[in-house]
Amino acid sequence: MAASLKRAQESGIPITQPDFLANLSADDLKGILSGNVEIPLFEERLFNLREAGRILNSTWRGDIIHLLESAKGNALVAVKKIVDSFPSFRDDARYGEIEVYFWKRAQIFISDVNLAFAGRKWGKFIHMDKLTAFADYKLPQVLRALGVISYHPDLASKVDSMQVLSQGCEEEIEIRAMTVWAVEALKNAFAAQGREVSSTWVDNWLWQLGQMESFRKRPYHRCRTIFY
Numbered sequence: 001m002a003a004s005l006k007r008a009q010e011s012g013i014p015i016t017q018p019d020f021l022a023n024l025s026a027d028d029l030k031g032i033l034s035g036n037v038e039i040p041l042f043e044e045r046l047f048n049l050r051e052a053g054r055i056l057n058s059t060w061r062g063d064i065i066h067l068l069e070s071a072k073g074n075a076l077v078a079v080k081k082i083v084d085s086f087p088s089f090r091d092d093a094r095y096g097e098i099e100v101y102f103w104k105r106a107q108i109f110i111s112d113v114n115l116a117f118a119g120r121k122w123g124k125f126i127h128m129d130k131l132t133a134f135a136d137y138k139l140p141q142v143l144r145a146l147g148v149i150s151y152h153p154d155l156a157s158k159v160d161s162m163q164v165l166s167q168g169c170e171e172e173i174e175i176r177a178m179t180v181w182a183v184e185a186l187k188n189a190f191a192a193q194g195r196e197v198s199s200t201w202v203d204n205w206l207w208q209l210g211q212m213e214s215f216r217k218r219p220y221h222r223c224r225t226i227f228y
């Protein structure tokens with residue numbers, strides 16, 4: 001996905017322009033994402049891109065920079081503004097009577113802006129250390145392979161046989177919540193060894209591990225979702 005967007009940008013397709021996004025056609029998007037795999041949830045992603053273009057124009061004067069500037073360098077405020085502005089970033093769920101907020105794409109966006117600008121200008125934020133892990137499919141895959149988390153045999157059987165978990169079901173929420181919790185436990189374990197790191201740092205470290213073939217081939221939970 002990232003490579004496709006980079007290719008489009010380099011070929012002069014204005015994929016960051018709100019007007020282009022708001023009027024994006026299915027054929028345009030198919031062309032941009034053409035590659036070796038069929039993109040799941042294509043219609044949902046097309047809708048979300050068009051919606052993002054419309055909202056950037058209607059709420060943020062056509063440029064996400066204005067959202068970042070309105071957050072006044074506070075990472076948590078920036079994340080909340082993204083979630084409040086863009087419905088496709090409202091990555092939350094109900095677990096019984098409890099509201100659960102993962103906000104994975106909103107948080108990783110702020111983390112990526114912080115990295116892209118090397119912590120300067122629009123990438124300069126306080127409270128980066130309060131971001132949680134970005135709860136996706138990759139981290140629990142690595143955490144389980146490392147033995148940091150384990151699944152009930154019934155869930156393990158579903159995951160290992162690649163059964164699709166429905167988005168927002170108890171088991172999917174439990175996997176994502178345990179991912180966030182496990183990263184906090186690892187962060188505390190690093191601190192106990194005298195190594196102060198952030199949840200984002202632990203997250204990136206686990207994600208990088210996940211790129212190794214020995215981890216990539218391990219089972220991970222399947223879920224059709226736009227949130228990760």
Ligand SMILES: Nc1nc2c(c(CN[C@H]3C=C[C@H](O)[C@@H]3O)cn2[C@@H]2O[C@H](COP(=O)(O)O)[C@@H](O)[C@H]2O)c(=O)[nH]1
Nearest residue numbers: 001108115133134135136138139203204205207208228
């Ligand atoms: N939880 C978590 N998810 C991460 C990353 C990164 C890379 N972050 C860089 C930033 C600092 C470090 O240098 C990292 O290398 C990408 N992703 C997610 O993967 C997905 C693409 O994956 P695939 O389809 O396999 O290429 C996509 O949804 C993207 O959001 C991470 O760190 N943590």
